[in-house]
Amino acid sequence: MSASNYPSASSQSQPPKKDNRGIIYGVLIAALLGTWGYIIYDKSKTKEVIQQKDVQYASLDSVRNQLLTDYQAAEIRLDKMTSENTKLDSLVKTRDKDVASMRSRIKTLINKQNASAADLSEARKLINQLNGKIEEYVKEIERLQGENTQLTADKQQLTTEKQQLTDTLNTKLTENRELSSQVDVGSTLNAANFHIAAINERKSGKESETSRAKRADKFRVSFDVENRLSVTGTKDLYVIVTNPEGQVVKEDGLGSGSVTTREDGDKEFTNKVSIDYEQGKRKNVSFDLKQTDKYNPGTYKVEVYQNGFKIGEGAVTLKKGGIFG
Numbered sequence: 001m002s003a004s005n006y007p008s009a010s011s012q013s014q015p016p017k018k019d020n021r022g023i024i025y026g027v028l029i030a031a032l033l034g035t036w037g038y039i040i041y042d043k044s045k046t047k048e049v050i051q052q053k054d055v056q057y058a059s060l061d062s063v064r065n066q067l068l069t070d071y072q073a074a075e076i077r078l079d080k081m082t083s084e085n086t087k088l089d090s091l092v093k094t095r096d097k098d099v100a101s102m103r104s105r106i107k108t109l110i111n112k113q114n115a116s117a118a119d120l121s122e123a124r125k126l127i128n129q130l131n132g133k134i135e136e137y138v139k140e141i142e143r144l145q146g147e148n149t150q151l152t153a154d155k156q157q158l159t160t161e162k163q164q165l166t167d168t169l170n171t172k173l174t175e176n177r178e179l180s181s182q183v184d185v186g187s188t189l190n191a192a193n194f195h196i197a198a199i200n201e202r203k204s205g206k207e208s209e210t211s212r213a214k215r216a217d218k219f220r221v222s223f224d225v226e227n228r229l230s231v232t233g234t235k236d237l238y239v240i241v242t243n244p245e246g247q248v249v250k251e252d253g254l255g256s257g258s259v260t261t262r263e264d265g266d267k268e269f270t271n272k273v274s275i276d277y278e279q280g281k282r283k284n285v286s287f288d289l290k291q292t293d294k295y296n297p298g299t300y301k302v303e304v305y306q307n308g309f310k311i312g313e314g315a316v317t318l319k320k321g322g323i324f325g
Contacts, residue, residue, distance in 0.1 A: 063120050067127060068110050074130050075103065078137070099133060102126055187230040189277070191312030194223040196302050198295070198316055199288070213297040213318035218290035221302055223312050225275075226282040235277045238305040241270040241289055244298025249291055262308035269305070 078099075109115060109123035197209045198216035210216055221239065238259045241249040250256035254271040261267055273287050289302075297320045303313040 063117075063124075064110055064115055067120060067123050071106050071110060071123070071127050071130075074127060074134060078130070078134055099130070102130055102133075106130070185307075185309075187227060188307040188309045189225040189227050189230055189235060189311055191223045191225055191304060191306075194304075194312045194314045196221050196300075196314040196316045198318055211317070211319050213295045213320060216295040216318055218288045219300065219302065219316065220286065220288050221304075221314070222284065222286040223304070224282055224284050225277065225306075225311070228280050230277060230279060232277065232279045235275050235306060237273045237275060237285070237311075238269040239271045239273060239287075239289065240267060240303040240305070241291075242301040242303075244296055244300065249289075251292055253292065254289070259305060260308065261305055261310070263310075267305070 106123050106126045109119045109126070112119055115123075197220050198211065199218050199220050200208050200210040200212075200215045201217040202208070219241070225235075243249055248256075248268045249270045250268060251270075256268065256270055257272070258266050259269050259272075271287075271289060273285070275283065275285055277283055295318055297318050299315050299317045301313065301315045304311055
């Protein structure tokens with residue numbers, strides 16, 4: 001038997017070739033499935049992040065809206081208080097000038113297009129500070145109102161006390177006026193021992209009393225005055241001489257004029273005589289009245305006024321002259 005009739009050893013030992021396409025397809029399919037799974041997972045995560053962002057944005061928007069409401073409420077409260085209370089408005093303008101910048105900053109933060117949580121947190125802090133300021137103002141208003149109420153009460157009390165003092169003062173003034181009037185009236189000098197004489201003056205200088213009209217050159221009036229209430233000082237006496245015709249004797253040389261009396265109104269007087277009086281002492285007063293014209297026969301009346309009252313009066317009668325008169 002020849003060798004060609006039998007198969008060779010090499011051909012009998014080679015194994016048949018395997019088909020790997022199934023494995024490759026399996027790997028590719030597994031990879032594709034993994035990719036799809038990742039894509040689905042990633043998409044799910046992205047959707048979840050988007051939803052979280054939406055929730056965050058919605059939350060921030062809600063916070064911003066709430067802050068806007070709170071700020072508007074605070075602003076309205078502040079504006080209302082300052083408009084109703086001029087003192088508070090002045091206080092806000094002078095003492096707390098930073099309130100304006102605080103309000104401006106709050107508006108900027110709230111109205112910011114893409115306000116962050118930090119922006120809104122700052123806005124919340126500033127709104128709390130603003131409300132704190134408002135509470136300070138409320139306390140200030142209450143204090144001022146309390147002071148105003150107390151001042152009003154004090155003013156009313158002072159007004160009442162002032163009225164009472166005024167009434168008391170007026171009463172005392174009336175009493176004092178009455179007392180002063182009584183003292184004034186009571187201090188009027190009292191005249192006594194009233195005497196009037198016609199005096200004849202001779203060329204030698206010798207004087208003598210006369211009852212003849214043609215020989216009378218002047219009148220001499222004398223009397224005593226005294227009053228324990230009248231204080232020491234100068235006293236003015238107003239002398240009124242009425243001639244037989246009923247006319248008051250008036251002459252420029254005698255200083256004639258007019259005086260207001262307490263009981264008889266205004267009266268013309270002939271002469272004013274000033275005397276020095278010492279309180280509690282009796283004083284004799286004597287003075288002469290000399291007219292320019294000749295004296296006529298008849299009765300001459302002499303009245304003396306002091307402190308508006310008539311304190312004494314007297315009369316002297318002059319006769320016509322005789323054959324040798």
